[in-house]
Amino acid sequence: MPELDQHRFGMQLSHLSRAWRAELDRRLVGLGLSQARWLVLLHLSRFEAMPTQRELAQSVGVEGPTLARLLDSLEAQGLVSRQAAEDRRAKKIALQPNAGPLIRQIEAISSQLRAELFSGIDQEDLLRCQQIHAQILANLERR
Template sequence: MSQLDQHRFAMQLALLSRSWRAELDRRLSDLGLSQARWLVLLHLARFQEIPTQRELARSVGIEGPTLARLLDGLEAQGLVSRQAVPEDRRAKRVILNAPALPLIERIERISTELREELFSGIDPEELRRCQQVHKQILANLERPKPRKRAPLS
């Protein structure tokens, strides 16, 4: 693959990600939640056990202080609550409150509808191949990076 092809692929992938998220955000705009807040709710709903703030931040891919601000807003809306962890005074567990459940169901339904629209007409084998390519790119990103050595004098 030429460098130009690689560049085009990377730009297209970035545009796809931004556009997909923007469209989903547009469809969810009447929920009164920012993209960051509904994303936190979705991640929180997918945990099997009640996560700590640290676990939730890792899942969402954001820093702890950023998550804390988002949780402040979600807590003010009555959608989540935080509970101290008895064995670790610094840790807090994040709990979904009942009013969040219908919102999450709506987010999931709208998200599923959009996915079905976007994947319409795509051959399942082509999609699997695309997933393999993305998986390899992610593996390449996660591979340990060689350290740069200082030049010898």
């Protein structure tokens, strides 16, 4: 692939990511959550067992102090709680029961957006695109 096409691909991918997240933020604004907070809730909901703060921070892709501030606000809203782990220095993070309906709303809104964005895209094309992204990520991880 010529260098210009590679540059365009990277720029387009970056623009797509920002635009997708901005549209999702716009649709979620009525829930009273910042992008960072709804992202934490979604990641937390996908763990089978309560993660530690460190595990959750790695999953979300933020530093520990950033996650701590986000958890402070989510805890103040009654959406999560911190619980002692086996290692007393660590805290496990639990979703509170009232987070469930909010997470279901987030999932429904994001599912609707995905359906709109993938409209008219052939499944084989989508699969090939995912394979290409996976290869790029693998190349990055080898560095």
